[in-house]
Amino acid sequence: GENVEQHPSTLSVQEGDSAVIKCTYSDSASNYFPWYKQELGKGPQLIIDIRSNVGEKKDQRIAVTLNKTAKHFSLHITETQPEDSAVYFCAAKGTQGGSEKLVFGKGTKLTVNP
Amino acid sequence: EAQVTQNPRYLITVTGKKLTVTCSQNMNHEYMSWYRQDPGLGLRQIYYSMNVEVTDKGDVPEGYKVSRKEKRNFPLILESPSPNQTSLYFCASSSFPPLRGDISTDTQYFGPGTRLTVL
Numbered sequence: 001g002e003n004v005e006q007h008p009s010t011l012s013v014q015e016g017d018s019a020v021i022k023c024t025y026s027d028s029a030s031n032y033f034p035w036y037k038q039e040l041g042k043g044p045q046l047i048i049d050i051r052s053n054v055g056e057k058k059d060q061r062i063a064v065t066l067n068k069t070a071k072h073f074s075l076h077i078t079e080t081q082p083e084d085s086a087v088y089f090c091a092a093k094g095t096q097g098g099s100e101k102l103v104f105g106k107g108t109k110l111t112v113n114p
Numbered sequence: 115e116a117q118v119t120q121n122p123r124y125l126i127t128v129t130g131k132k133l134t135v136t137c138s139q140n141m142n143h144e145y146m147s148w149y150r151q152d153p154g155l156g157l158r159q160i161y162y163s164m165n166v167e168v169t170d171k172g173d174v175p176e177g178y179k180v181s182r183k184e185k186r187n188f189p190l191i192l193e194s195p196s197p198n199q200t201s202l203y204f205c206a207s208s209s210f211p212p213l214r215g216d217i218s219t220d221t222q223y224f225g226p227g228t229r230l231t232v233l
Contacts, residue, residue, distance in 0.1 A: 009154075034221070043118075043204050043224030044157070089157060101147075101172075102222060106156035 002094020006105025137205030
């Protein structure tokens with residue numbers, strides 16, 4: 001089955017700097033890679049996703065890149081703001097028992113210091 | 115408003131006392147899932163359901179039961195809770211399996227979470 005590794009587990013940046021979170025996956029058949037943001041006391045919310053037929057996707061200050069050959073994908077946040085502080089999860093859609101499922105990384109706690 | 119609701123949001127109970135955490139979604143999603151979140155371990159899937167009366171084990175199903183009698187509801191049942199089930203629980207739903215070519219149907223929507231403490 002799919003296995004997703006996420007690094008780093010914690011990340012601290014100064015406001016205005018960029019933040020990069022990286023994930024690797026094991027199942028070459030995985031074709032969907034979402035990123036979720038979890039704020040304190042809330043459930044994870046989708047912030048951006050990418051499919052395997054696209055190498056990069058951008059939405060304002062956030063972007064995701066995908067390298068299918070190396071089986072890794074990354075989240076890039078530019079011009080970070082204190083409200084970007086949260087836990088971020090990557091995920092990959094793999095297979096389990098013949099059905100599809102999302103497999104999550106262990107999360108990255110991002111702190112943006114004012 | 116499209117949403118996933120969970121109840122209760124917080125629960126403190128004692129070992130062995132049966133409890134149910136309810137989950138409901140109003141998006142007519144086929145797929146629903148339960149996760150537990152523990153520090154350093156991320157989100158681990160407990161059980162999932164592809165549709166009414168179709169449920170299957172996730173990665174950490176021991177000590178849990180689920181049922182899917184209606185499309186909108188997917189309760190999580192702990193028949194005899196133990197302290198190692200103290201955790202933060204999330205219900206999620208999506209129109210899984212996705213319609214081919216429709217990216218939006220891959221999105222999983224999460225509930226607000228239920229913080230369970232078993233003494």
